[in-house]
Amino acid sequence: MVQLIDGRKAAQTVNEATKQRVKLLKQRGIIPGLAVVLVGHNQASERYVRMKEKQAQKLGIYSVLKQLPEDISEVALLEIISVLNHDDRINAILVQSPLPAHLDETKVIATIDPNKDVDGFHPVNVGKLYLNLPGPYPVACTPRGVMTLLEFNQIPVKGANVVMIGKSSIVGKPLAALLLNEGATVSVLHSQTRDRQDFLKTADIVISAVGKAHFLNDADFQPQTTVIDVGQNLDENGQLVGDVDYPTEPTNIRSITPVPGGVGPMTIATLMQQTVEMSEWGL
Amino acid sequence: MVQLIDGRKAAQTVNEATKQRVKLLKQRGIIPGLAVVLVGHNQASERYVRMKEKQAQKLGIYSVLKQLPEDISEVALLEIISVLNHDDRINAILVQSPLPAHLDETKVIATIDPNKDVDGFHPVNVGKLYLNLPGPYPVACTPRGVMTLLEFNQIPVKGANVVMIGKSSIVGKPLAALLLNEGATVSVLHSQTRDRQDFLKTADIVISAVGKAHFLNDADFQPQTTVIDVGQNLDENGQLVGDVDYPTEPTNIRSITPVPGGVGPMTIATLMQQTVEMSEWGL
Known part of the structure; x- marks a missing residue:
């Protein structure tokens, strides 16, 4: 009989470990921080983003949602990312895809500080992964x-x-x-x-x-x-x-x-895991 | 009968095109510049480097060889690369591998300005290639x-x-x-x-x-x-x-x-081709 590979169970194990790590970090005065940037009103995106926020809160991660209008200019979006790059409370930045067509996704991703690129989509992080360089760096x-x-x-x-x-x-x-x-x-x-x-x-x-x-x-x-x-x-x-x-x-x-x-459940669990890991890299 | 794929012939065609491009650039006052960094006395490396220098000169490319002692410190090597990064006569930098064991090749390559990384080994260039991003960027x-x-x-x-x-x-x-x-x-x-x-x-x-x-x-x-x-x-x-x-x-x-x-012949021809292309990217 076909065996089912249970993603919920594995995700739960990952989440438990993440929760413990957050607790230990808090004892040292550190709170991992995730910023999610959402442009426009794609329904699926809004649902994903809500799930991410909810899960972050559940695990004790500081979470910020930047909800931006559909018609935001590229300059304005890049400026918001730049502010997040310099925000010490935030160690992980995620720009929810897809972006509206007038925004250059490649340029937007390249603007994220590679050390805060929790999705692992920045070319330098992709390059390190492909070259199998020693870490730490974020991975998709x-x-x-x-x-x-x-x-x-x-x-x-x-x-x-x-x-x-x-x-x-x-x-x-x-x-x-x-x-x-x-x-x-x-x-x-x-x-x-x-x-x-x-x-x-x-x-x-x-x-x-x-x-x-x-x-x-x-x-x-x-x-x-x-x-x-x-x-x-x-x-x-x-x-x-x-x-x-x-x-x-x-x-x-x-x-x-x-x-x-x-x-599915592994994606969000890994996002949380990586957010917490990234808060430890600078320590 | 088995057909031989003639690399010399293809290389010659590439080299002819490169030579023409160099001529046209010179009319605009631009001379492509290649710096080769060679550490120590590996015989094969020395032979490759001589071939590269010779070919560069033949095609009208300005070429500099930085021959460095086997026991150079990492700090000193990184400093030399940094100077080349800022040298306007040089638009292409190549660090000949292998490096002596006391030097961290990953760190050395990461120090090269990605826009001058003619070998295409810098993680950000590898990432762009793997992601199939639009160019220009150097490729191995x-x-x-x-x-x-x-x-x-x-x-x-x-x-x-x-x-x-x-x-x-x-x-x-x-x-x-x-x-x-x-x-x-x-x-x-x-x-x-x-x-x-x-x-x-x-x-x-x-x-x-x-x-x-x-x-x-x-x-x-x-x-x-x-x-x-x-x-x-x-x-x-x-x-x-x-x-x-x-x-x-x-x-x-x-x-x-x-x-x-x-x-074999294609590697050097491509190196020259890319050196010249890179001198055009900033124009």
Whole structure:
């Protein structure tokens, strides 16, 4: 029977540790501080941001929300980031994507102090990760959360054949880098890939970050495959589902992260974990 | 019959274009300037550096060699780089590796002004490459040279299955990033990889950056494979050879870069090309 990889359980463990760390820091007079910058009124973004704020408060993290109008100028946005860069109460800055089209996301991210770039999206942090330089530096939260989830479930990565489907800057690329750094053999597949089936049939671990419901199903895999489903899609019935369909009974899939309850909870837990770690780096 | 991919010919074409660009820049009063920093007396390094100097002079590039003692302190070396960062005659700085063990190469590279980092090794330049951000920024010369060589020989990359053997910061990683950015499906193999043969049998293009003579031979490939051999090894007879042995008669290998005369000449040609381009970025 297919085994579910429980992201909520792992996230809870991470959160417990984060909470303890915050307590210890408070005894030393240090309060980790997270600033979330939200531009406009994207519904999904507002929901994510609320979840992040709530979780930060629950763990004892100081949290600030900068809610900015849809039509804010780029200059004004960069100025707000610059102020946060110099604000000693804030050690972690997150700009919620997507940004409205008139704002240059690359420029906005490059303006964040790399030492406060809790999303790990700044080019210098991406470069350090890809080069596997010694830390500390922030790493994209979903990829790092996936690595924690694999470790927590004792799924070996070193020497494993991993197929990464998707090459986004937020998931596919940083996750491929992390896996390579841990000694996996990594194949990065994407929309221009031929022979996807051939690649899938060689994989010990398949990570899908495609964003299409029913994109893969059990028959696509070789026996004993571990599947990490990063997809977050609404299906025909308006239900939240991942990229991968799977039966509950005898399958090729050995274990899989369900959606919801798999990778999702790890992203926010990792964001909090990293916020707290970053408050310690300067000490 | 196996087709040889002529790196000397492609390098010559690149060099001709570079020479013309230098001439045009001189008419505007601009002379591209390259500084090479060489620490100690590694024989191979000294030979490379002489080749680079000679080629720069041939193309009309202003070239400076900073030859530094083996036991130079890190502070002194960083100070020299800092002076070069501020020297207006120099728009490209290269620190020849390897450095003596008492010097922290990561720190040294991070000290180079990213806008003068002609080797493309600075984390911020690596990050921009991996993120596929719009340029200009410098890219590691051997990987960029390989891309030029593929293009020059009309070997399609988009949608191709590429197997990259080696994950070094100098070749494997930046080349994997370039290939991914151009739409290839890229598998990165390394010393911890199992099933190397399986991967090789799926590849349209195999790139070997291993550094072992006789590491691969014709039987390892599927028919019609293009092989890019980045290896530079001395064989039992003291001859310069690549990683891959190949017969001249009917083969699986469709085309291959010979060693010498394949990738090697492209590295220096690309270094010169990039030095000149970088002198134009500020204009």
